[in-house]
Amino acid sequence: MKIASFSLLRLPFTVSTTRHRFFSAFIIAAGRHGNPNNVSRKLQQPNKNLLKARETINKHFSTLAPILSLEDKPQLSHDQAVGTVASSQANFMRVIVQHIPPETSVDPSGSFSKGSGEIGVELLCVVKAVLKKIKRRVLVGDKVLVGSIDWVDRRGAIENVFQRKTEILDPPVANVDHLLVLFSMDQPKIEPFSLTRFLVEAESTGIPLTLALNKSELVSQEEIKAWKSRLRSWAYEPIFCSVDSKRGLDTLQFIMREQTSVIVGPSGVGKSSLINALRGNKHILGAVKEQNSFDPILGSKWYEEQRVGEVSVRSGRGKHTTRHVSLLPLPDGGYLADTPGFNQPSLLKVTKNSLAHHFPEIRKVLKDSEPAKCAFNNCLHLGEPGCLIKDDWERYPYYLQLLDEIKIREEFQLRTIGTKRESDVRCKVGDNGVVQAEPRLEAKKYRRQSRKRVNQSLLDELDELDDEDDTPEDDNPILRALREESN
Ligand SMILES: Nc1nc2c(ncn2[C@@H]2O[C@H](COP(=O)(O)OP(=O)(O)OP(=O)(O)O)[C@@H](O)[C@H]2O)c(=O)[nH]1
Numbered sequence: 001m002k003i004a005s006f007s008l009l010r011l012p013f014t015v016s017t018t019r020h021r022f023f024s025a026f027i028i029a030a031g032r033h034g035n036p037n038n039v040s041r042k043l044q045q046p047n048k049n050l051l052k053a054r055e056t057i058n059k060h061f062s063t064l065a066p067i068l069s070l071e072d073k074p075q076l077s078h079d080q081a082v083g084t085v086a087s088s089q090a091n092f093m094r095v096i097v098q099h100i101p102p103e104t105s106v107d108p109s110g111s112f113s114k115g116s117g118e119i120g121v122e123l124l125c126v127v128k129a130v131l132k133k134i135k136r137r138v139l140v141g142d143k144v145l146v147g148s149i150d151w152v153d154r155r156g157a158i159e160n161v162f163q164r165k166t167e168i169l170d171p172p173v174a175n176v177d178h179l180l181v182l183f184s185m186d187q188p189k190i191e192p193f194s195l196t197r198f199l200v201e202a203e204s205t206g207i208p209l210t211l212a213l214n215k216s217e218l219v220s221q222e223e224i225k226a227w228k229s230r231l232r233s234w235a236y237e238p239i240f241c242s243v244d245s246k247r248g249l250d251t252l253q254f255i256m257r258e259q260t261s262v263i264v265g266p267s268g269v270g271k272s273s274l275i276n277a278l279r280g281n282k283h284i285l286g287a288v289k290e291q292n293s294f295d296p297i298l299g300s301k302w303y304e305e306q307r308v309g310e311v312s313v314r315s316g317r318g319k320h321t322t323r324h325v326s327l328l329p330l331p332d333g334g335y336l337a338d339t340p341g342f343n344q345p346s347l348l349k350v351t352k353n354s355l356a357h358h359f360p361e362i363r364k365v366l367k368d369s370e371p372a373k374c375a376f377n378n379c380l381h382l383g384e385p386g387c388l389i390k391d392d393w394e395r396y397p398y399y400l401q402l403l404d405e406i407k408i409r410e411e412f413q414l415r416t417i418g419t420k421r422e423s424d425v426r427c428k429v430g431d432n433g434v435v436q437a438e439p440r441l442e443a444k445k446y447r448r449q450s451r452k453r454v455n456q457s458l459l460d461e462l463d464e465l466d467d468e469d470d471t472p473e474d475d476n477p478i479l480r481a482l483r484e485e486s487n
Pocket residue numbers: 214215216217218241242243244245265266267268269270271272273274340343
């Protein structure tokens with residue numbers, strides 16, 4: 001019976017250590033904050049409680065390396081610096097450091113100049129074991145505190161991460177502050193519904209976006225004019241560009257200055273071509289070193305050696321499965337990701353209630369009519385009496401279509417979570433905040449786990465963690481604290 005319902009619902013049925021770990025985190029928090037019967041109640045409101053549990057656990061373990069706020073100006077010793085992670089490969093991260101202690105003599109071949117000023121010095125860094133232990137992931141784009149710096153060999157160790165302003169998953173980059181949504185006028189032609197999906201996905205990140213239309217040399221001026229006014233009615237001001245004719249590239253360069261940008265868009269529109277154009281264009285990249293400035297500073301040997309044995313012994317899976325992404329420094333400050341983003345917008349972060357906020361047309365009407373509001377709170381703008389949103393705008397049918405799609409997804413998730421016995425199903429909150437139901441792996445329901453047992457399971461999981469963890473257990477403060485507590 002159980003098996004049949006799993007297959008009917010096509011639930012994922014794989015065992016992953018991450019889920020185990022997360023589960024223990026949940027149990028710890030549930031056990032700590034109330035009576036054991038609450039566990040069953042809490043499972044019925046999975047989202048909030050799971051998130052709270054995660055927060056609790058993060059706080060609990062974060063005391064070892066509290067997240068630095070963006071305003072923090074840590075006192076830096078001579079062998080410390082603040083920098084930006086530009087790329088990550090195997091266990092190494094390349095960090096660009098802007099401000100070098102004045103008395104430090106750095107091998108000039110390692111610095112990037114931009115005419116008058118310096119773009120920075122690149123350091124090859126490892127991530128300190130304590131950050132791995134507390135699961136503080138370091139992403140490309142992160143602002144980090146680097147310590148133990150050897151300025152001559154240009155090596156260091158990432159000691160801590162500053163709070164992120166933003167985080168996107170495809171590609172995984174922190175602190176992106178600008179998305180360039182790229183479509184093409186022809187080959188392939190713009191498809192308005194597909195463009196809407198991309199725009200909604202981009203809007204849902206909360207990151208400012210620019211819409212650019214490539215291959216503009218393939219179409220007539222009339223067609224460009226027509227699209228311009230059409231997109232204005234969607235409340236977007238498109239930039240027409242062409243990698244082939246170089247039209248609009250200066251404008252794009254200007255927009256991207258001082259920002260970290262990722263280019264997103266469907267296949268074939270010229271994302272990679274545009275990245276290459278911006279990267280290869282001396283005018284745009286200014287005086288960044290002619291040879292690829294991101295060649296491994298100590299020779300590629302370093303990286304190749306690290307690639308060997310990358311498969312985890314326990315899980316049999318590759319440990320570094322995330323897409324590779326690097327940030328290319330731009331001459332006026334800022335970075336451009338060398339890997340394009342979301343080819344296929346999943347809209348997983350969009351809920352039926354948030355969808356309307358991702359259409360500027362709706363935002364505008366609601367803002368202009370303030371303080372008047374739709375008659376219903378949480379109005380889905382389906383044309384009910386008292387709704388401020390009419391059907392007199394081009395993308396209204398797209399709004400309805402996406403709303404249907406999202407409703408179906410949400411109902412499926414609710415049904416899966418709500419009707420399954422809690423012993424069969426548990427909920428997982430994904431990285432992007434989406435709740436997913438999964439078959440439970442353990443049958444011990446309602447039983448409160450003793451603190452000792454709980455800590456032990458966490459220990460098991462920490463032990464299981466990685467073959468790559470090199471800190472001996474006795475040197476690890478978390479493990480030691482947990483052991484002491486459970487004895
Ligand atoms: N006519 C014309 N062709 C272009 C232009 N820019 C890029 N192309 C061509 O469009 C094709 C696709 O370009 P890519 O850069 O690979 O597109 P992409 O968006 O990265 O595609 P995916 O890698 O599939 O996501 C290539 O043949 C390019 O040469 C342009 O401005 N005009």
